[in-house]
Amino acid sequence: MTSPKPRVVLGVSAGIAAYKVCELLRRLTESGHDVTVVPTDDALRFVGEPTWAALSGRPVFTRVWDGVADVPHVRLGQNADLVFVAPATADLLARAAQGLADDLLTNTLLTARCPVVFAPAMHTEMWEHPATRANVATLRSRGAVVVEPASGRLTGKDTGPGRLPDPAELFEVARRVLARGATAPDLAGRHVVVSAGGTREALDPVRFLGNRSSGLQGHALARTAVARGARVTLVAANVALPDPAGAEVVPVGSAxxxxxxxxxxxxxADAVVMAAAVADFRPADYRESKIKKVDAEPEPIRLVKNPDILAELGETRRPGQVIVGFAAETHDVLPNGRAKLARKRSDLLVVNQVGDGLAFGRPDNAAVVLGADGSETEVPRGAKEALADAVWDLVVARLGRRPPD
Structure with a gap:
């Protein structure tokens, strides 16, 4: 017996970014979701009803009085597995926070007992206004996931925070929230930091010492944390991946x-997860011009140690802060991991075997998560999102009942 398709209500409010949501709808339907689009009346000024109907393959509901016999203003929310509003304008956020029910979309939000996600999009001044920030805080306090907007080009010549994140990344948020079902966003109100990718240490203007880390695991950790309600800072070292929706991305190069x-x-931060592969050494001398190939043997490259970031975090942590390290090992995986856990003073250490096509650049991973309390949690090979969820489960357990700052 096959399971029914996940039922998604896709709410669309009146923002120019509505055209981008067509791509989100396409991804949801093509991946097997049953999607009902509920646009506001003014949203139809940007994208018309025939477009939503054609892409969803379902009738489009716009007004409380459409199909009254089926009570859509109640049934849509009651029957949904996820309500996802994109773009969520400042007006829509305000009406949702106040519990108004003046159109079909806000009625649906009031009757929904499933996870609700808002993806705001608006001008920077509107996003940063105290009224909007208060409305966002209210919605989050009620268990909704409000995805932080991206920064970039807005309408006209304006740039700044307020841009709708990439539809492909919004789809990943929807997928991760649906995977968790009715579970409350247990990282709501928390600030988490994730590092991803691999650092590069320059030899000259052309060459560098680096590693094979792609950043996929760090991005999976960031995406999963967003879906669980966290404010996420992603420090990305030389990562050629789209920015995860809702994460503040800080690009870096060297250790x-x-x-x-x-x-x-x-x-x-309440928790720091160091998933990046940080170079242990860097060249002692940087050549200002490209090192030329000559007949003689090249001079040896003298290396010096890079700072031990994980150990420094362990020594300087805030009270109650959870520190998580990663250890990529090629042999004696668990003994090396246990020694590193003690040395770095981390709360958790994610130990995985690398080499021979394992871990780096692959969509799957397997690991054993060692705890400073002596615990060992084995995570079998699977999608990197599964390992990310397992790590956050262990972090949440250690954050315990301490209230967010």
Whole structure:
């Protein structure tokens, strides 16, 4: 017996970014979701009803009085597995926070007992206004996931925070929230820092010492944390991946740059997860011009140690802060992991085997998560999102009942 398709109500409010939501709808329907689009009347000024109907394959509901016999203003919310509003304008956020029910979309929000996600999009001044920030805080306090908007080009010549995140990344948020079912966003009100990718240490203007880390695991951790309600700072070292929706992304290159960014973000963080592959060494001397190939043997490259960021985090942590490290090992995986856990003073250490096509650049991963309390949690090979969820489960357990700052 096959399971029914997940039922998604896609709410669309009146913002120019509504045209981008067509791509989100396409991804939802093509991946097997049953999607009902509920646009506001003014949203139809940007994208018309025939477009939503054609892409969803279902009738489009717009007014409380449409199909009254089926009581759509109650049934849509009651029957949904997810309500996802994109774009969520300042007006829609205000009406939702106040519990108004003046159109079909706000009625649906009031009757929904499933997870609700808002993806705001508006001008920077509107997003940063105290009224909007208060409305966002209210919605989050009620269990909704409000995805932080991206920064970039807005309408006209304006740029700044308020841009709707990439539809492909919004789809990942929807997918992760649906995977958790009715579970409350247990990282709501928390600030978490995740590092991702691999650092590069320059030899000359052309060459560098680096590693094979792609950043996929760090991005999976960031995406999953957003879906669980966290405010996420992602420090990304040389990552060629789209920014996860809802995460503040800080791009860095070298280990020293990553250290500065992580320590700065960690000052207000409840948890720090160091998934990046940080170079242990860097060249002692940087050549200002390209090193030329000559007949003689090249001079040896003298290396010096990079700062130990994970150990520094362990020594300087805030009270109640949870520190998570990663250890990529090629042999003696668990013994090396246990020694590193003690040395770094981390709460958790995610130990995985690398080499021979494992971990780096792959969509799957397997690991054993070692705890400073002596615990060992084995995570079998699977999607990197599954490992990310397992890590956040262990972090949440250690954050315990301490209230967010």
């Amino acid at each position: 020293t740059e990553l250290r500065a960014a992580v320590l700065d973000a960690a000052a207000t």
